[in-house]
Amino acid sequence: MSPKNRFPLPLRFLVLGGAVALAGCGGGGGGSFSSGSGTLSVSMTDAPSCGFDHVFVTVDKVRVHTNPNADVSGSGWADVTVSPARRIDLLSLTNGVLTVLGQTPLPAGTYQQIRLVLVPNGAGALANSVVPTGRSEQALDTPSAIQTGIKIIRPFTVAPNTLTDLILDFDACKSIVARGNGTFGLKPVVTALPTVVSGAVTGMLSSAPGAQVYAERNGVVVKATMADANGNFTLSPIEQSSTAGNVDVVIVPTSTNGRGTGIVRSVPVVAGGSTAVATAAAPISLPISVFRTVSGVVTPASAQATIRALQLTGGGTFEIAATAAASDTGAYSLFPNQPALPAAAPVVGTYQTTLPIPLTADASAAGKYSIQATSTAGTVSTQQVNVTLSDVTQNFAF
Incomplete structure (x- = not known):
């Protein structure tokens, strides 16, 4: 075979x-x-x-x-x-x-x-x-x-x-x-997945080549990819799970795209199959956005913390960005490849078989993030930030 x-x-x-x-x-x-x-x-x-x-x-x-x-x-x-x-x-x-x-x-x-x-x-x-x-x-x-x-x-x-x-x-x-x-x-950070229990989610963006695209369950990324030069993306393999259920597709464009975050909730994963959330005939369109930087220092540097930016919207909490603090200085910046977070209101919708999937802006979530630092010992510290008007410095001490 x-x-x-x-x-x-x-x-x-x-x-x-x-x-x-x-x-x-x-x-x-x-x-x-x-x-x-x-x-x-x-x-x-x-x-x-x-x-x-x-x-x-x-x-x-x-x-x-x-x-x-x-x-x-x-x-x-x-x-x-x-x-x-x-x-x-x-x-x-x-x-x-x-x-x-x-x-x-x-x-x-x-x-x-x-x-x-x-x-x-x-x-x-x-x-x-x-x-x-x-x-x-x-x-x-x-x-x-x-x-x-x-x-x-x-x-x-x-x-x-x-x-x-x-x-x-x-x-x-x-x-x-x-x-x-x-x-x-x-x-x-390496995971393993037997393909017998895995499926795929595909889509297309109208104006955000190079965007980061995540499949998440309960705010935890289970698969990530990057939209190609034409805006196409494939999230695969994703485990089909009877206990964990569907995935949420989170799209975070780069600052060069000038677009904000898009989220499609409750996307089914079918083992051996593929689920489309958007196509060339019905692409996902994202809102215009400026970008802001969240950066700081984790002390002590030996904590070797992982930093995540989470956003509460659409009835759930979603990871928008993540990075690791420098192991010698503790410095970090979100997001390393932009380096920024969208300040505009995210647009959120729920999966349906008929495309395009309607996405609605959540103004209450615009620019608001929970910055979460987790040390190698498993200690978690979370701070709330608002990047609507300016960049933010957020330090952590363990």
């Missing part, structure tokens, strides 16, 4: 050079097994990255285990080894584009732990690097833990005589930490 036929139609593949070596080994505790064996295929995709033209990581292998607590040096691991290791530009993997890392046979059963192993930077060409917009290539420092793999806890099942497709979603925007000295570090 070809890769194209294994995934929902909106997923597109970017096949990069390099042979894939397959190494599988069964065993280990903590999981359940049935008779027979299946095959695991692993691919990678990405959310958009803020303020970078390129984000490169070099993948060595992907490891899986039946035990969520298995030690990395223990037995029972099965590896998908990329040989030679592959340097991938994550920013080429948006709007449903995937790159296939490889596949391996596995004993049928349930697997609990996944590790994405990157090659660390060394002498010679950079294995992991970023190209900030308007700047030259810079090294992307990776923590020592990368050598044992980025740990992802996500159960998935390999059925007998069946090919199981697993997608690793590397959120480059939330994974890169800018430091005050001009260097960059990797604080990896």
